[in-house]
Amino acid sequence: MEEQQLNNNFSIPRRQSPIAIFLIVQKLIEQIIRQFWPILLVVVLNNFDFQTKSSAANEDPYLTRILFFIGGLSALGSIIAYFKFYYYIKDDEFIIEKGLFNKTKINLPFDRIQTINFEQNLIHQAFNVVSLEIDSAGSTQKEISLQAIRRKEAEAIRAFIMTEKAKLTPINPEIETIVQEAQEENAALLMQLSPFDLLKIGISQNHIRGLGIIMGFGFWMFQTLEDFFPDYQRGDNIADYFIKDLGFGNILYFSTYLIVALIVFSVLISLVMTVFQHFGLAFFRSEVGFKVRSGLFTKREASANINKIQLIRWEDSILKRLFGIFQLGLFQASSAAVNTRQAISVPGCYAHQINTVRATYFPAEQNLNYSIHGISPLIIGRRVLYLGGIPMTILLINAYLNQAIPLAIMALLWPVFIYFTSKIFHKNWKFHLSEAGILTEHGILGTQFTLLKWYKVQAVKTKQSIYQRRHEVADLYFYTAAGSVKIPYIPLEKAQKITNYVLYKVEVDNRSWM
Amino acid sequence: MLFENHEIDLDALPKIETGNFQQLDENYLVVRYIGSFIFFMIIGFGLVMAYLLTELSDNLNLFWGLVAGWIIWAIASFILTRMSYKIRGYQLRDKDLIHRQGVIFKTTTTIPFNRVQHCEVSQGVIQRMFDLHTLQIFTAGGSNSDLAIPGLKADTAQRIKDFIINKTVESTENEATNEITDNIPSIHLDSATINGGTATE
Numbered sequence: 001m002e003e004q005q006l007n008n009n010f011s012i013p014r015r016q017s018p019i020a021i022f023l024i025v026q027k028l029i030e031q032i033i034r035q036f037w038p039i040l041l042v043v044v045l046n047n048f049d050f051q052t053k054s055s056a057a058n059e060d061p062y063l064t065r066i067l068f069f070i071g072g073l074s075a076l077g078s079i080i081a082y083f084k085f086y087y088y089i090k091d092d093e094f095i096i097e098k099g100l101f102n103k104t105k106i107n108l109p110f111d112r113i114q115t116i117n118f119e120q121n122l123i124h125q126a127f128n129v130v131s132l133e134i135d136s137a138g139s140t141q142k143e144i145s146l147q148a149i150r151r152k153e154a155e156a157i158r159a160f161i162m163t164e165k166a167k168l169t170p171i172n173p174e175i176e177t178i179v180q181e182a183q184e185e186n187a188a189l190l191m192q193l194s195p196f197d198l199l200k201i202g203i204s205q206n207h208i209r210g211l212g213i214i215m216g217f218g219f220w221m222f223q224t225l226e227d228f229f230p231d232y233q234r235g236d237n238i239a240d241y242f243i244k245d246l247g248f249g250n251i252l253y254f255s256t257y258l259i260v261a262l263i264v265f266s267v268l269i270s271l272v273m274t275v276f277q278h279f280g281l282a283f284f285r286s287e288v289g290f291k292v293r294s295g296l297f298t299k300r301e302a303s304a305n306i307n308k309i310q311l312i313r314w315e316d317s318i319l320k321r322l323f324g325i326f327q328l329g330l331f332q333a334s335s336a337a338v339n340t341r342q343a344i345s346v347p348g349c350y351a352h353q354i355n356t357v358r359a360t361y362f363p364a365e366q367n368l369n370y371s372i373h374g375i376s377p378l379i380i381g382r383r384v385l386y387l388g389g390i391p392m393t394i395l396l397i398n399a400y401l402n403q404a405i406p407l408a409i410m411a412l413l414w415p416v417f418i419y420f421t422s423k424i425f426h427k428n429w430k431f432h433l434s435e436a437g438i439l440t441e442h443g444i445l446g447t448q449f450t451l452l453k454w455y456k457v458q459a460v461k462t463k464q465s466i467y468q469r470r471h472e473v474a475d476l477y478f479y480t481a482a483g484s485v486k487i488p489y490i491p492l493e494k495a496q497k498i499t500n501y502v503l504y505k506v507e508v509d510n511r512s513w514m
Numbered sequence: 515m516l517f518e519n520h521e522i523d524l525d526a527l528p529k530i531e532t533g534n535f536q537q538l539d540e541n542y543l544v545v546r547y548i549g550s551f552i553f554f555m556i557i558g559f560g561l562v563m564a565y566l567l568t569e570l571s572d573n574l575n576l577f578w579g580l581v582a583g584w585i586i587w588a589i590a591s592f593i594l595t596r597m598s599y600k601i602r603g604y605q606l607r608d609k610d611l612i613h614r615q616g617v618i619f620k621t622t623t624t625i626p627f628n629r630v631q632h633c634e635v636s637q638g639v640i641q642r643m644f645d646l647h648t649l650q651i652f653t654a655g656g657s658n659s660d661l662a663i664p665g666l667k668a669d670t671a672q673r674i675k676d677f678i679i680n681k682t683v684e685s686t687e688n689e690a691t692n693e694i695t696d697n698i699p700s701i702h703l704d705s706a707t708i709n710g711g712t713a714t715e
Contacts, residue, residue, distance in 0.1 A: 333654055458629035459659035463621045479659035499624065500527045506626045507609040510685065513629070514654060 010160060013086035013097065019127045020085075020147040024078040026123065032070075087146060089157075092164055094134060096144055108134060108144055110165040114308055114333055114514075116158045118151075120299035130154045130301075162288070190290075191346075191353050193281040197325075201278065201348040202271035204319035210269035211262060274347065283346050283353070285360065290330060292344050304344045308332040308514055310456045310482035312361050314354050317446035326354055330361075333481035333514040343482070362437060362453055370432035370439065376473045379429075379489040383422040388415030431487055433498070436505075438478070440485060454505040456480045456513050462495050478502065481514050530612055530624060535603030541644040542665025543599045548640050550595055554588045604663050606674060609681070611651065613661050625661055628685030629653055633675045638664075647671040651678065 033040065085098045094108045118130040132146040132154050149157075193201070281294035289306040293299065310333055314326040330344040349357075358365060395411035398404075424444050432439040437453040459479040468474055474495040476487045487495075561580060564570045570577050597617045605612040610626040634650040641647065641664065648664040649671045666674070 458653045459623055459625045459661075461621055461623040461659075463616075463619055465619055469620065479653070481654035484658060496529065496531045497524065500529055501524065503530070503610060503624055503626060504527050507628065510628070 010089040010157065013088040015082065015086060016146055017127070017129045017148045017150055018082070019123065019129050020149075021078055021082045023123060023131075023147045024081060025075055028074045028078065032074075087144075089160070094144065094161065106144060110161055113161060113165060115303065115305070116161065117303065118154055118301040120295075120301075122297055124148065125299065132157070188285045190283045190285045190356060191349065192283070193278060193294075193348060197348050198275055198278060199271070200323045200325060202274035203267065204317060204323055204325070205270040205274060205347075206317075207263075207266040207270050210266035210273070213269055214262065214265055278347055281346070283349075285356065290344060290357070290360075292346060302344050304330050304332045306360060307512060309361055310480035310514065311450060311452040311485065312357060313448065313450045314349065315443070315446055315448035320446065323348075324350060326351070328354060328357065330357070331480075331482035358451060362451060364436055365434075365451075368434035368436060370434045373431050373433060373490070373494075375426060375429045375431075375487065376471075376489040376491065377426055378468075378471055378473055380419070380422045380426050382467065382489075383425065384415055384419050387422075388418035429488070438485065440487065450485050452478060452480065452485050454502050455509040455511055457502055457506050458513070460499045460502055462492070462499060464492070528607065530605075530622065533605045533607065533612070535605050535612075535614055537603050538599065538663075538665030539644075539646055539667055542641075542646055543596065545638075545640045545644055545646060545665065546595045546599065547592070550588070550591050554584070554591070557584060606677070611661070611674075611678065613663055623659070623661060625651055625653060625659065627678055627681035630678055630682045633678050635671045635675055641665075649674055 080100055081098070084100050085096070087094070087096050089095070092110045094110070094113070096104075096106045096108075098104050113134055115133075115135045117133045117135070119133065120130050124130055127148075128151050129148040130151050132144075132149060134144040276296045276298075278294050279296035281292065284291040284293070286303075289304045289309070291301065291303040293301045309330050311331050313329045313331065316326050320326065325348040328346040328349045332344070392411045392414050395407060395414065399408035399411055421444050425442070428444065428447065429442040430440070432441075436455075437451065439452075440450045441447055457478045457480060461477040461479070463475045463477065464473075468489070472492045473489050474492045476490060476495045476498060478485045561577075561584060565577055570580075594617050598615065601617060601620060602615040604614070609628075610624050612622060612624045614620070614622045631652045631654050633652070636648050636650060637646070638648070645668055646664070647666050647668055648662055649666055651661040651663075653659045
């Protein structure tokens with residue numbers, strides 16, 4: 001009954017929770033600090049008297065006044081923005097009105113709404129509010145986000161929109177019951193990550209990203225703070241600058257320590273990031289789709305409606321295979337291209353959980369007869385030519401110019417390495433065809449699987465280079481509203497037959513695909 | 515579950531490889547030539563300015579090298595333009611639109627009408643001189659599978675657009691009634707039919 005009351009009220013324009021003011025101010029301050037932090041640092045360092053350890057000594061009164069002025073202005077702006085921001089629901093549309101001088105009105109019809117997501121950071125959690133993000137599909141990109149509204153209200157809005165949306169598209173009675181069940185929120189817990197799982201995921205992450213962050217941060221720090229290094233001249237080699245004081249003998253020790261430290265730090269960063277991102281991750285299966293809730297400081301909740309999911313992908317790597325876990329991605333229709341935000345990602349799933357997701361996305365899959373196909377071995381030669389030959393040529397020229405024999409040997413061994421990995425690549429590339437969908441698997445060390453139902457396809461493409469035309473092979477692409485599937489180097493005739501078949505399947509199918 | 519489930523021969527399906535592709539209007543080739551001509555004139559102007567204003571005039575070898583590069587690039591571009599015009603075309607079918615293009619990478623893209631989000635007819639500056647239009651077809655979620663067919667006469671572009679929009683509306687109505695779904699004939703998709711009876715691996 002209480003919910004009914006809430007629903008009726010949605011037609012009256014209302015403001016967000018007052019917490020939104022703080023959040024807008026917080027966002028502004030974050031932005032200012034992010035852009036101007038070197039200036040702020042310089043100001044603080046210049047004003048800070050190191051002798052007396054106090055900043056009062058030689059403060060610049062103008063600067064302080066300017067800072068206060070900017071601060072006051074942005075606070076005022078935030079308050080106005082808050083009071084001039086209304087949202088309401090009218091005629092099956094979610095409407096936002098905002099702005100003081102520049103009034104904006106955004107209408108988002110329910111049938112355009114793709115996903116409704118909640119997010120909670122620390123402030124949100126303290127006041128039991130959530131930020132609400134509503135995403136739509138189509139080329140006219142529309143996105144609505146509310147900074148802060150009460151959690152109950154957010155849930156009521158989501159339930160209301162989902163129910164109304166379902167009414168709009170008259171579908172078979174089966175789905176009616178699904179909607180009713182969804183309202184009761186009887187989501188079944190599929191999996192929950194334990195701290196031990198988190199450890200496994202953290203260790204088996206791709207550590208190159210962590211390494212990149214360290215290096216990037218190092219260079220960025222150094223460049224921004226260049227002014228504080230007394231004798232550093234712009235253009236000097238950074239390494240030279242540090243080596244100068246170290247002495248040549250120490251460099252070997254130094255670099256060994258550096259490499260070990262880099263590896264340890266990369267793994268640590270991956271671990272910490274995994275914990276931040278996926279702490280307490282819970283993966284639910286509701287009657288209408290899937291829901292993922294996770295995060296240590298910033299709690300994120302993302303949901304995917306089963307109808308919106310276009311394709312699912314899961315992959316392992318050497319380390320992941322050791323632990324028996326897969327990374328799972330559910331790709332759903334969204335306005336932006338292949339927005340990572342729109343892909344629900346579960347970093348660590350065991351095989352049986354993958355099977356549950358597969359069975360939900362593709363219930364008929366178990367009863368299908370898949371026929372297994374490989375790709376043309378011509379791809380090996382092409383990979384050796386492009387991935388092996390081009391780097392080899394560049395390296396060889398380099399080696400010749402520098403008279404470096406080890407480099408020349410490396411250059412010559414590179415295509416051999418590419419040849420063997422390409423052989424594995426070719427051997428591992430398999431696609432399974434059935435009457436209702438396709439499953440592809442490929443990868444050299446790890447394996448990536450993609451499962452796609454034919455009726456989700458919205459365009460089919462064949463692509464042939466000059467070489468491929470001579471050998472009558474082609475790359476085949478299936479595009480969906482959330483990413484594409486590519487099959488490289490298959491006989492042209494086969495590609496055409498599959499194309500004809502898939503087009504037929506799509507064109508006779510009248511189910512709603514997103 | 516009572517429904518008919520006919521078996522269909524894979525060879526009985528409409529084939530994308532056998533249909534006739536409509537070429538673009540012949541004036542479109544002129545449009546492309548003019549476009550390339552303007553582009554190369556700008557590059558040439560840049561070369562001349564570089565010769566007059568910078569130290570390039572001291573290094574004649576480099577200058578003539580650049581001029582030779584400019585000529586070769588321009589000739590290659592004109593030849594490629596001609597070849598790509600010959601390849602580029604579209605095939606309008608009852609339920610989908612096929613678009614073929616590309617000299618170095620030849621692609622054939624098919625969009626079924628029941629997956630089209632919306633259509634647009636637009637016109638560039640040079641195209642306006644010849645009263646030619648571009649038909650753009652948009653699908654959901656990003657631009658990867660969107661299509662643009664240039665070099666269409668005003669009424670052709672408009673007629674194709676109306677045709678597609680009609681078909682799209684039709685399919686949404688069918689979606690609402692949902693009546694045909696149960697009658698999809700099934701086709702056996704075993705490796706023999708897909709491989710065309712010939713051993714490929």
